[in-house]
Amino acid sequence: MPDKVTITINGNEYKATPGRTVLQTALDNGINIPHFCWHPALSIAGNCRICAVEIEGAPKLGISCNEQVRDGMVVHTESEKVLRARASVLEFLLINHPLDCSVCDKAGECTLQNYTYEHGRYPGCASTDSRMTLPKIVPTTKELSSKIWIWANRCIHCSRCIRFCNEITGTGELTFTKRGVRSEIDCHPGRPIDNNLALNVVDICPVGALLDKEFLYASRVWFLDRRDSVCPHCSKGCNIHIESFRNEVKRHVPRPNSEVNSFWICDVGRHNFSYYGRDDRIRRPEMRVDGGFEERSRGDAIKMIAERLREVSGDKLAGIGSAQCTCEDNYALRQLVEQLGGKAFAVRKTHAGDAEKFPGLEIEAEKAPNSRGALATLELGRLGTDSLCKQIEAGKIEGVIALGNELDVPLGEQEKRALGKLKFLLVLDSWRSDLAEMAHALLPAANYSEKDGSFVNSAGRVQRIHQCLIPEASEAMSEWIWIKRISDELEGDWDFNGPAGLFDAMAKRIGPFSGLYYQALGETGLPMK
Amino acid sequence: MRHTIYKTDFLLEGATEEGSEAIDFYEKQGGYSALKKALTKMSPEEVTAEVKESGLRGRGGAGFPTGMKWGFLAKGTGKPVYLLVNADESEPGTFKDRSIIEFRPHTLIEGSVISSYAIGAHTAYIYIRGEFVRQAEMLEKALADARKKGYLGKNVLGSGFDVEIHVHRGAGAYICGEETGLIESLEGNRGYPRLKPPYPAAIGVFGSPTIVNNVETLANVPFIIDKGASWFKGIGTEKSTGTRIFGVSGHVKRPGIYELPMGVPLRELLEEHCGGVRSGHRLKGVIPGGSSVPVLRADEIDGVNLDFESCAQAGTMLGSGAMIVLDDSVCMVDTGLNLARFYAHESCGQCTPCREGCWWMVGILNRLEKGEGRTEDIDLLADITDNMMFKTICPLGDAAAMPVESYVKKFRDEFEKHVTEGGCPIKKDKSIKVPENA
Numbered sequence A: 001m002p003d004k005v006t007i008t009i010n011g012n013e014y015k016a017t018p019g020r021t022v023l024q025t026a027l028d029n030g031i032n033i034p035h036f037c038w039h040p041a042l043s044i045a046g047n048c049r050i051c052a053v054e055i056e057g058a059p060k061l062g063i064s065c066n067e068q069v070r071d072g073m074v075v076h077t078e079s080e081k082v083l084r085a086r087a088s089v090l091e092f093l094l095i096n097h098p099l100d101c102s103v104c105d106k107a108g109e110c111t112l113q114n115y116t117y118e119h120g121r122y123p124g125c126a127s128t129d130s131r132m133t134l135p136k137i138v139p140t141t142k143e144l145s146s147k148i149w150i151w152a153n154r155c156i157h158c159s160r161c162i163r164f165c166n167e168i169t170g171t172g173e174l175t176f177t178k179r180g181v182r183s184e185i186d187c188h189p190g191r192p193i194d195n196n197l198a199l200n201v202v203d204i205c206p207v208g209a210l211l212d213k214e215f216l217y218a219s220r221v222w223f224l225d226r227r228d229s230v231c232p233h234c235s236k237g238c239n240i241h242i243e244s245f246r247n248e249v250k251r252h253v254p255r256p257n258s259e260v261n262s263f264w265i266c267d268v269g270r271h272n273f274s275y276y277g278r279d280d281r282i283r284r285p286e287m288r289v290d291g292g293f294e295e296r297s298r299g300d301a302i303k304m305i306a307e308r309l310r311e312v313s314g315d316k317l318a319g320i321g322s323a324q325c326t327c328e329d330n331y332a333l334r335q336l337v338e339q340l341g342g343k344a345f346a347v348r349k350t351h352a353g354d355a356e357k358f359p360g361l362e363i364e365a366e367k368a369p370n371s372r373g374a375l376a377t378l379e380l381g382r383l384g385t386d387s388l389c390k391q392i393e394a395g396k397i398e399g400v401i402a403l404g405n406e407l408d409v410p411l412g413e414q415e416k417r418a419l420g421k422l423k424f425l426l427v428l429d430s431w432r433s434d435l436a437e438m439a440h441a442l443l444p445a446a447n448y449s450e451k452d453g454s455f456v457n458s459a460g461r462v463q464r465i466h467q468c469l470i471p472e473a474s475e476a477m478s479e480w481i482w483i484k485r486i487s488d489e490l491e492g493d494w495d496f497n498g499p500a501g502l503f504d505a506m507a508k509r510i511g512p513f514s515g516l517y518y519q520a521l522g523e524t525g526l527p528m529k
Numbered sequence B: 001m002r003h004t005i006y007k008t009d010f011l012l013e014g015a016t017e018e019g020s021e022a023i024d025f026y027e028k029q030g031g032y033s034a035l036k037k038a039l040t041k042m043s044p045e046e047v048t049a050e051v052k053e054s055g056l057r058g059r060g061g062a063g064f065p066t067g068m069k070w071g072f073l074a075k076g077t078g079k080p081v082y083l084l085v086n087a088d089e090s091e092p093g094t095f096k097d098r099s100i101i102e103f104r105p106h107t108l109i110e111g112s113v114i115s116s117y118a119i120g121a122h123t124a125y126i127y128i129r130g131e132f133v134r135q136a137e138m139l140e141k142a143l144a145d146a147r148k149k150g151y152l153g154k155n156v157l158g159s160g161f162d163v164e165i166h167v168h169r170g171a172g173a174y175i176c177g178e179e180t181g182l183i184e185s186l187e188g189n190r191g192y193p194r195l196k197p198p199y200p201a202a203i204g205v206f207g208s209p210t211i212v213n214n215v216e217t218l219a220n221v222p223f224i225i226d227k228g229a230s231w232f233k234g235i236g237t238e239k240s241t242g243t244r245i246f247g248v249s250g251h252v253k254r255p256g257i258y259e260l261p262m263g264v265p266l267r268e269l270l271e272e273h274c275g276g277v278r279s280g281h282r283l284k285g286v287i288p289g290g291s292s293v294p295v296l297r298a299d300e301i302d303g304v305n306l307d308f309e310s311c312a313q314a315g316t317m318l319g320s321g322a323m324i325v326l327d328d329s330v331c332m333v334d335t336g337l338n339l340a341r342f343y344a345h346e347s348c349g350q351c352t353p354c355r356e357g358c359w360w361m362v363g364i365l366n367r368l369e370k371g372e373g374r375t376e377d378i379d380l381l382a383d384i385t386d387n388m389m390f391k392t393i394c395p396l397g398d399a400a401a402m403p404v405e406s407y408v409k410k411f412r413d414e415f416e417k418h419v420t421e422g423g424c425p426i427k428k429d430k431s432i433k434v435p436e437n438a
Helices: A022-028 A080-095 A111-119 A160-167 A200-204 A298-311 A327-339 A371-377 A386-393 A413-420 A479-489 A498-509 B023-028 B033-041 B044-054 B066-071 B096-103 B105-119 B133-148 B179-186 B215-227 B229-233 B266-273 B308-313 B332-346 B352-370 B375-388 B396-410 B412-420
Strands: A005-009 A012-016 A052-055 A073-076 A141-143 A148-151 A174-177 A184-187 A210-212 A225-230 A239-245 A248-254 A286-289 A292-295 A317-321 A344-347 A356-358 A361-363 A399-403 A424-429 A441-444 A453-456 A461-465 B005-007 B081-087 B121-128 B164-169 B210-214 B243-250 B256-261 B283-287 B322-327
Touching: A005 A022, A012 A022, A022 A073, A052 A080, A080 A111, A080 B352, A080 B375, A148 A184, A160 A174, A160 A200, A200 A210, A200 A248, A225 A461, A286 A298, A298 A399, A298 A424, A298 A441, A298 A479, A317 A327, A317 A386, A327 A344, A327 A371, A327 A399, A327 A453, A327 A479, A327 A498, A344 A371, A344 A386, A371 A453, A386 A413, A424 A479, A453 A498, B023 B105, B023 B133, B033 B105, B033 B215, B044 B066, B044 B105, B044 B215, B044 B229, B066 B105, B066 B210, B081 B105, B081 B179, B081 B215, B096 B105, B096 B133, B096 B215, B096 B243, B105 B121, B105 B133, B105 B164, B105 B210, B105 B215, B121 B133, B121 B179, B133 B164, B179 B210, B210 B215, B215 B229, B243 B266, B256 B266, B266 B283, B266 B322, B332 B352, B332 B396, B332 B412, B352 B375, B352 B396, B352 B412, B375 B396, B375 B412, B396 B412
Parallel strands: A005 A073, A317 A344, A317 A399, A399 A424, A424 A441, B005 B256, B081 B121, B081 B210, B121 B164, B243 B322
Antiparallel strands: A005 A012, A052 A073, A141 A148, A148 A210, A174 A184, A225 A239, A239 A248, A286 A292, A286 A441, A356 A361, A453 A461, B243 B256, B283 B322
């Protein structure tokens, strides 16, 4: 078989890989052929019929999603016959569609809506009135599980959700019931679609038929501010968009990355809002005074902390990194501790939950986004504070700078005992964890959605996160910024600034990161050595 | 039932006599001699070559050459080969396969065993329409008789060739007569026709190479093997060889089964064999090949012969050979509505044009028939049929659109009258009730 074949689309020649379909080849070359039922990660169903194209020599229109490229193939995607077939499919789809875009969650990102604007007009037809004047078929709205509604009247029967449940989750809850125009998507009796990937069907639904109950009527999608991030829920590192309105997160949606999460995220990650809007956010720098905390201004706090750190400098100082913080935060911690002569580091244990394996996505047991990154940055072999605690209890360590942001990991008995013996404990945390409660000085940190930086997932892929929100706590800052200011106060000599500078310096020094540059990580990340 | 068989040839030989379905009866006629000949004197390739040479074409409707179909079978896949017998005869007006199953089941069984031998299948399934309960029981009995005599099962007639035939009843869906819908149904799935390619000859039932043949097609095979391809080619026309079992229904004096050579003039079947339309009425039109083919107006039937080519030339299709004769008591809007209801009910719902189009046609035809139609409805109907045709996975979309399209085109004045006169101009016999909702 030849490496490449030549195919002509709309008069232009393109090189195509044998085995690819006409639709894929067209999309690869920026030619947009509308499609509903075809999805790059699912099997070909060929039922929506909108991707029909004219192939010279074929007696009838071919559906481009199922036509493999052949050498010398001549395809037309904009001929009158094609445009008419396309418009007619849209007309057929709309005759029983409720056209309730004004109250539909999908409006604004609805494929049916977009295609109707773009391709819905019959060639040469001036009228926009519907030719359908019969009463519509109105199937009932149902719950498919505690998470998902189906507005069956909006369904266009593309079967993406059914194929998703058969092929990606392997759970097969969904099917069509009834026949013909009365066909409806439904669960098999007694099997609600409650698997942990279920809500992806809402994303792949081309229309607003399948709905996430959490997001129902939460916002119009065009008001949402969409930013790239990485899900912090587990060490898989699924790529996500965080979508917010006026600094309030409305939803998480998957961001495609073929190397990590394909097109999917799990429902736990999708509905993990525990980082946002917490009552226990640390809002201002605080210093311990007589057993309680007192708020201080940023400048005062930094001066006081610098003073106290001088007292415990040298090898009496240690750093505790965090698997919830970025590589840059952890590296900044290392820089400061080393600047003061400290050598001991540790990363606290992370929360271990359940791993879940689906044919299309594996959810990791480790519920932290950056344990590999934290360990690599601090050049440690494994998680845990055992040996550090022993050194503290032996009196070798008197001061610790600790990064927090761990949501679900309470301090162990040994940790509590050891940290209680310290002369000085500086904690940078977002909320009042039990670690924060033990601090002598407490600085308000930013959580993952409020900063830039990088995470390393369980497979060793370095991926960037972006600031999506303004920190809810007015004086909160990314950990590395606090640390840089303290270092400045202590006359440190940092010749880099910003996460990019930190990362590039780190990559120069630390083996596993060598050859990587922050800017080169791009949207989908690069593997660590 | 037997009195409805008016004309028989080799396929239905003796079918008018009581007990023609018995194995002894068939053996006395020389039955199963072709099987002996094939198994003892011919290689599978020779059987296939003979069938190819005979020019036998599929009797299910499309008329695809049977030998050529067998030739497409994927080889060397390491998977078993299956023969599926399509006995899901559900097209309105069609009852030819039923006559074979009821009166000559052993022609089908012998044909299936020979064909299995030719394509290398050791398992065959007869997928029979769910409503054919009695026929399924008759087939089971015939199979048991054949098994007892060693025509079926392990080591057929001592030749070393094993084949088992199972009867599988459908659940009552027209769409399962489409070969890939049949395969899905046989596998236990919803009867959704598959996207092609791959064709069943490459990947069919249970992921294996599969041949799907119609009952009547397979029933022809023993005679081709027994008497030779050249004898078979001598019957019918050059490109449409053999006989055809015509099932004639509608307003003729003698509706029933007629086995005649292919290429018989339509008028000859209508006038001479069936006795013409009932007295006091005039011929209005003929649907020559089952409900899904375009209608021929009374003034169009002269010169049309009942073979694949002549019918195609006349703008219609020979289809399943089920001729429906309509006299002047018939309203074409009502006929269209009746058929559209059937197809809307039977559309599987996969493809957009068929799913929505069938339902839409029913609505508009219903409105026209009730006298609530609008002038623009007639063009709209034509437009809908055009948008449905040749745009779906399986031919059900075409089957639903073609008749309505032809009725609108050929009887447009009648459609217009429904609008201008505010209802149907033809007084109808309303004793037959059709359900309101499709």
